[in-house]
Amino acid sequence: MTTVKIAGEGAALLPRRAPRPKSRQKGQGRWSALFLSPALIVIGVFTLIPMVMTFVISLHEWSMFTPITEMNWVGLENYETLFDDSNRIQAMGNTAIYVVLSIVITVPLGLLIAMLLYFPKLKGKGLVRVILFSTYVIPTIAIVIIWSNIYAPGYGPLSTMLQAIGVTPPGWLSDPSWALISLVIFNVWQMLGYYVILLVAGLTQIPEDLYEAAKIDGAGLVRQTWSITIPMLNKTLVFVLLMTFINSIQVFDPIYLLTQGGPAGSTNMVSYEIQRSAFSYGLAGESSALAVTLFMSIVVVGAVLGIVMKGRNK
Template sequence: MTSPSVTTATAGRGPSARWGRDLAAGHRGAAVVFLSPAMAVIVLFVVVPIGLTFWISLHEWSMYTPLTDMAWRGLANYRELLADRDFFTALRNTLVYVVLVVAVTLPLAVALGMLLYFPKSAAKGVARAVLFSTYVVPTVATAIVWGALYAPDYGPFAQMFSAVGLSAPAWLSEPGTALVSLVVFHVWQMIGYYTILVVAGLTQIPPDLYEAARIDGAGFWRQTVSVTLPLLRRTTIFMTLITVINAIQVFDPVYILTQGGPAESTSVVSFSIQREAFQYGMAGQASAMAFSLLIVLLAIGGLFLAAMRRRS
């Protein structure tokens, strides 16, 4: 007589079990088929360029010669970066730029997001569209316009200073104001995008929490500190990550408005990479800088993702 355990084991190996395994294998096969085009694109346009950049960074090569003319240098390009004063100047300028952008953008975006979310007004949609429009306009076009705004003689900013009897600063022509002027342009261009992120985060907060806080006697500022800001933490962390990455990668305004000057005061890492590769023809050194920047960005992204996991 067959025991119950044997019967159960045999049933587990029956047609239904085989059907379940076949179904799971079919799902895996379908997933591979549907993901293959996207993975092929990622490998072709992300993994291959990153690998090629690292390979070039190990060589001495000019952009104006074939790849076959590269001369092996190993890690010499990376060692030279550690002794390159211009590279550290670009790093310092990039760090100052990132800190200023984050310090101004995050509080301003949160304030504008709350201003566009809480008041009951029919003009909120129009205001959001106007704010977001600065983000969708091409950077090159807006940088040219801001170059005219910053013009020392005929620019509107200079005219406003003259109207009140003051001399306008040389916005883009003095080392002390050039980088700050670029920060102002960056904040103006990106603030609409970050404000929309804040509004999206605010829509995820249950209205019942505000109702309960009002019943307990909490005013606007108490609700902001005890309800809004804590529940916006994940949005704020994500927004900080995007702000830092965008600020580190800044290139167009520097290239169009200042060319890294005056006196290298606006020479950031991304502009230095372009100048080394295309103006000086030192693609190996430029690739070493680019790959080092990639490592920094990956480290920053990892830290922010770890912070988000801890908070959750």
């Protein structure tokens, strides 16, 4: 073991740990690779290989009703004709509206509820968090059964309350003007608890000394939120924003179970259009091209958010 001499008054010799032998480092690397290999194999088999196969299929013309050996190479033709179908264009528009509404409603509302659950010194906050998070862990099919009755025309709670005050209720899931909004409300209710828990966890990382100093300086609640909470919570907010985007753009279960893309295609999303094109019409190549496009949009948005965060941290 070597020593390091510290100069100055009261100098002393401190021990310095010798570097590990390279052979030992190589041995640890082999053991790490050995223990990680099962997880890497699973990721490769069930994630990477299907992704590569999807891209390969997107470059071919193939019906899922025939063997995969009968694929015909078409190159980028499936991507070039992606916008020729009016149903796909409508699905992309519906998806964009759905994603924007989900983000605009969920993120600010989640932040507000998280602050209400974190800052006030109230009893029972833990129970409220559990109740909020339960909406995320309950199976979607069970939630769909509940919300199909909530949205039921005539006898549903929403329609009954509106009728009680003299307002004619809309056809929540049968009216093209309201069906997409109804699905957004469903999504916000289901996912809000998950994002609230993430934001509360982020709030716990903010030093309380900052708020105490701000109070001494005369800063009110709004000023503290704008100058301390939001800047210190920016990483968590970006993560919640990204997760809201991913979960919204990949929405499928509520559409399949509640509306099946109707009425009049008003709730047809890209994810549902992929499933319908592939399994109902057998257009595997075109649906794969649409799936690759959807995946690339998620990658681009994630990269942009990462660049923005990196720039703000400099």
